[in-house]
Amino acid sequence: MSYSGSGNSGGGASNAGGGWRNDGGVEPHAFDPYLQPELFRGVLTRRVFAFLIDLVVLSVPVILGYLFIAVFGLITLGLGWALFWLAWPATIVWAIVYYGASLGGPHSATMGMRVMDLELRTWYGAPGYFVLGATHAVLFWVSVSFLSPLVLLVRLFNGRRRLLHDVILGTVVINSSVRTQVAPAARSY
Numbered sequence: 001m002s003y004s005g006s007g008n009s010g011g012g013a014s015n016a017g018g019g020w021r022n023d024g025g026v027e028p029h030a031f032d033p034y035l036q037p038e039l040f041r042g043v044l045t046r047r048v049f050a051f052l053i054d055l056v057v058l059s060v061p062v063i064l065g066y067l068f069i070a071v072f073g074l075i076t077l078g079l080g081w082a083l084f085w086l087a088w089p090a091t092i093v094w095a096i097v098y099y100g101a102s103l104g105g106p107h108s109a110t111m112g113m114r115v116m117d118l119e120l121r122t123w124y125g126a127p128g129y130f131v132l133g134a135t136h137a138v139l140f141w142v143s144v145s146f147l148s149p150l151v152l153l154v155r156l157f158n159g160r161r162r163l164l165h166d167v168i169l170g171t172v173v174i175n176s177s178v179r180t181q182v183a184p185a186a187r188s189y
Contacts, residue, residue: 030125033159053112103133139165
């Protein structure tokens with residue numbers, strides 16, 4: 001149990017505007033699934049479709065890159081095919097930059113999330129930023145790679161329907177158009 005408010009380091013019972021708190025001094029989440037259920041309604045289903053759209057958006061430049069290298073290799077009589085060793089690392093960099101820039105952008109959403117009217121927010125309501133978006137993507141792919149069926153079960157056991165990487169990073173995916181109508185402004189720390 002912690003005491004916040006008095007500034008009295010002696011642990012006395014004087015109360016200058018604060019009170020006894022049983023939450024360890026941690027502020028509550030900005031988005032409550034019980035007080036604002038419309039923020040979370042249908043998010044999981046739309047999140048799957050957003051992921052599929054993002055997969056297409058990520059795949060198109062990669063496929064074009066592979067085709068370019070193949071044609072370039074034909075034109076250079078096989079010398080250009082040496083660029084194939086760069087294609088896989090470039091694909092990973094492209095995915096990280098895509099997720100970092102889009103989740104860290106002004107909409108806090110990838111293209112697929114924007115189509116499906118979703119956005120990523122931190123637990124305290126702030127929009128995403130580049131490092132958070134890039135880390136979100138990396139943790140998603142790592143968790144799916146190692147815990148494929150189990151990572152999806154995490155969403156069934158929390159009210160905000162967050163996946164494992166959301167819980168670890170302290171993020172939540174919500175309905176974008178509903179947030180502008182009902183959600184409070186982000187707290188700054």
